[in-house]
Every structure is written in structure tokens, then in C-alpha cells.
Amino acid sequence: MVEQAGSRTLTASRPDARATQVTRARYARIAAVYDAMETFAEGRYRPWREHLWELVNQVLPPGGRLLEVGVGTGKNMSFWPPASGVTAIDLTPGMLKRARRRAERLGRQAQLDLGDVQALPHPDDTFDVAAATFVFCSVPDPVLGFRELRRVVRPGGAVVLMEHVRSDNPAIGRVMDLLNPLVVRVMGANINRQTVTNIGKAGLLLERVEDLGAGGIFKLVLARVPEGD
Numbered sequence: 001m002v003e004q005a006g007s008r009t010l011t012a013s014r015p016d017a018r019a020t021q022v023t024r025a026r027y028a029r030i031a032a033v034y035d036a037m038e039t040f041a042e043g044r045y046r047p048w049r050e051h052l053w054e055l056v057n058q059v060l061p062p063g064g065r066l067l068e069v070g071v072g073t074g075k076n077m078s079f080w081p082p083a084s085g086v087t088a089i090d091l092t093p094g095m096l097k098r099a100r101r102r103a104e105r106l107g108r109q110a111q112l113d114l115g116d117v118q119a120l121p122h123p124d125d126t127f128d129v130a131a132a133t134f135v136f137c138s139v140p141d142p143v144l145g146f147r148e149l150r151r152v153v154r155p156g157g158a159v160v161l162m163e164h165v166r167s168d169n170p171a172i173g174r175v176m177d178l179l180n181p182l183v184v185r186v187m188g189a190n191i192n193r194q195t196v197t198n199i200g201k202a203g204l205l206l207e208r209v210e211d212l213g214a215g216g217i218f219k220l221v222l223a224r225v226p227e228g229d
Contacts, residue, residue, distance in 0.1 A: 013141075013144055013147070014119070015116060015118035015119050015140065015141060015144060016140055016141065019140035019141075020091070020116060020118065020140055022140075023091065023138055023139075023140055023188060024091050024092050026184075026185075026187075026188035027091065027092040027094070027095060027138075027188050028092050028093070028094050030187070030188070031073075031092060031094030031095050031097075031098065032094065034072065034073055034095070034098075035073055035075075035098075037187075042075070044213070045133075045134075045162075048162055048212050048213075048218065048220070049075065049076055049079055049133060049162065050079060051212075051220065052079075052131065052133065052160060052161075052162045052220055053076065053079035053080070053081075053131075055160055055220070055222060056081065056129060056131050056158075056160050057081055059129055059158040059160065059222070060081055060084060060128055060129045060158075061128055063084060063085070064081075064084050064085075064128035064129060065084070065085050065087070065126060065127045065128050065129075066080070066081065066084050066085065066086045066087070066127060066128065066129050066130075066131065067086075067087050067088070067089070067122075067126075067127040067129070067130040067131070067149075067152065067153070068080075068086065068087070068088040068089070068130075068131050068132065069088075069089060069117045069130060069131070069132040069135055069145075069149070070089070070090055070091070070117070070132050070133075070134075070135030070138070071088035071089065071090045071095070071096070071099050071112065072090060072095050072098075072099065073095055073098040073099055073102060074088075074098065074099035074100075074102035074103060074106075075133070076131075076133060077099070077102055077103060077106055077108050077110075078106060080108060080110070085111075086108075086109075086110040086111070087110065087111045087113070087122075087127070088110055088111070088112050088113070089112075089113050089114065089115030089116075089117070089120075090112075090114065090115070091114070091115070091116055091117075093114060096112060096113075096114060099112055100112055117132075117135070117139055117145040117148055117149065118139060118140065118141055118144045118145050118148060119148065120148045120149075120151070120152050122152045123152070124151055124152065125152070125153070125154040125155070126152045126153075126154075127152055127153050127154065127157065128153070128154060128157050128158075129153065129157055129158045129159070129160065130149045130152070130153050130157075130158075130159045130160070131159075131160045131161070132160075132161050132162075132163075133161070133162040133163075134162065134163060134164065134189070135161075135163075136161065136163055136193065136195050136198070137163060137164060137189040137190045137191070137193050137195070138188050138189050138190065142193065142195065142198045143198050143201045143202050144202075145202075146159075146198060146199055146201075146202030146204055147202045147203065149202075149204070149225075150202055150203055150204055150225050150226075150229065153225045154225065155225050155226060155227045155228065155229045156224065156225060156227050157224070157225050158207075158222060158223070158224055158225075159199075159204055159221075159222075159223045159224070159225070160220075160221070160222050160223075161195075161199075161219075161220070161221040161223075162212070162218070162219070162220055162221075163193075163195045163218075163219055163221065164189075164191065164193075164214075164217050164218050164219075165193055165194065165195045165196060165216075165217060165218075165219055166191070166192040166193060166194055166217075167215060167216065167217050168216055169215065172215070173192070176191050176192040177192050179191065180192045195219070195221070196209055196219065196221060199221065199223050203226065204223040204224065204225065204226075205223060205224045205225075205226055206221070206222075206223050207222045207223060207224050208220075208221065208222040209221050209222075
């Protein structure tokens, strides 16, 4: 079954409403303490964030249109390109409330909206680049989310991601599988996602996959929307 969306013909698929609500509820529960929970980890993540946004700046045309998915509390805002139009979405009102406060403190102008990457409200080809950091570990249907990015980013545009993924080491991978149910319940994030594979399943073209650390568990990914879309 297919449906026409703008100028694109897309496979019809809808998010699992119950799974999405469970994810929203988990992050609503921890929104007030989320930054505190990640204080230690953020010392490692911050240089990686800087690296990711350097890459965004390389692929974003001057004055280009940028979408950040899963803005959370706004940890990436200080790295946003200053001269581009930024739209940022998050699934959880509590997270978005904190992101708006951070934007005000930093003096950043952006459109900050509630939104689900599995069902984006934007028309086809709205953005030049989409970016996300540690988001697709939490999206209930990550392939559907990547298909939506493929739809709203123009052909030839870029999707730039920083994600943690299941280890290729068999022993570590099995441990991650065993721990995943507990981690999801406490933190909301899956630690055993095959994110690079999921990007390809969505029809995005992998251009660059860079290991950031921890034996390949953390990845920087640059993918492109096919020119023929």
C-alpha cells in the first residue's frame, strides 16, 4: 500500500501510538533531572557534539534550513549555525520546556515544537539538513523515523547523527542485549540498536560512519537523501 505525500510516493506506515506514549511518559518522568543524570557523561559527549556540528556546518548551505530532531533540553543549541533557520522538535513537553528556557538564556532564535520523528508535520523537502544526537536509540520505530527524515530533507540533503549502537563484539553485544530491558525502563534508551543498518533500511545513503569511542559503540554518521527521490 502506498500513499502520495507532496511530490513523493511513500510506503504507508503509522507509528505505534501505545509505544510512542510509553516513550513520552518515560522522558516526562525524568525531564526535570535529565541534565543532572548526564552530568558525568556530558564531559565526554561535548567534544563529540562539537565535532558533529562542525560536520553540519560543512554540509549545510549558507542560510540553509536545519531540523534538529529530539532537541531534549537543548544541549546542542550553543553549536547551532547562527545564520541558518533552525526548527527543533521533541516528543516530550517537559524536555521542550527546558529547551525553550535554554534558548532564551543563549539568545537563540528557533522554532521549537512538539513533534514525533515517526510522523513529522513538515512538507516534503522542507529542510537541507537534519541532525540528531542520541535520539534514535529511543524512537519506537527507528526505520520509520529515518524514512520521515528522508521525506522532509530535500534530495541530496544530509542527515547527520551521533548515536550509540550495539557493539560488534559478540560478548559485549550479548551483555548489551541482556541489560537493555533495564536500561530502557530507567533511562528510556535502547543500548542495542543496529542504527547504521536501520539507516540503510530506510533508503538513506551512508556516506560516512566514524567510530567515536568505546570500541565502536559510539558513531558519527553522515547519510544522504538519494538525488532521485
